[in-house]
Amino acid sequence: MKKFTLLILQLIALNGFSQKTEILDGLAQMCTETIDQVALKKNVLEFTDNLSSRRSTSDVQFLKKVFYRAHRKFLKDYQPYSSVNQLVNNGRYDCLTATSLYSSILEVLGFNFKIIETNYHIFILAEADGKEFLLETTDGFAGFISSEEEISKRKLKYQNSASSNYNNSFNYDFLLLNEVKGNQLAGLLYFNQAVKEFNLHNWTSCLALLDQSQKIYPSPRINKIRKFASFNSYSTTDFPKQLSSISESKN
Helix, strand or coil: CHHHHHHHHHHHHHCCCCCCCHHHHHHHHCCCCHHHHHHHHHHHHHHHHHHHHCCCCCHHHHHHHHHHHHHHHHCCEECCCCCHHHHHHHCEECHHHHHHHHHHHHHHHCCEEEEEECCCCEEEEEEECCEEEEECCCCCCCCEECCHHHHHHHHHHHHHCCCCCHHHEECCCCCCCEEECHHHHHHHHHHHHHHHHHHCCCHHHHHHHHHHHHHHCCCHHHHHHHHHHHHHHHCCCCCCCEECCHHHCCC
């Protein structure tokens, strides 16, 4: 009986039923094509299974390996406001899509981590062997930050950074440093696409995406953008400034 129970548990593990995939499932649902949804889940689970089967290092070294190998495999070309479809099809990413991807990978592998949102950026704080590491998902060469001093500097930098467009931008009148839950990432992904539509002056599309974002992850930034988009949707004078999103600040 014990041997039979052990065999069942092994089969469950091999087939991935013991893995947490809530974030991955949510990320896949953001794909507009079913084929992309299937491809994303298949690619991530094959990647994590392959790494797990050859895991023989400390948690820290394994986390570092996961970070750099994931970047090489999935992330090819940084482009602000990239969608999940673009991530799947050609490896285009921004800090939000990259962070969403890494979060899904870390969840499947069983790491403890936090997703941290600021006004114009988002990053990950992951834990391994009782120590905290900052994962700058847009930097595939030096984005694994282990120094406590450097982590503190990065947090301040991200929190206090203004829009990268400077004179042609809208800057928020508050500073965010919020933890985002995995099931709230979809709200931010809708928000990012809303900002993309804002910058294109597609006010109706922007407002619709903001409504979808609001239902999943309410944010003070949503109300800020909605005021401008609503005004411009009824105004005959086009608002001249553009609004930067969380993906505009890159490492």
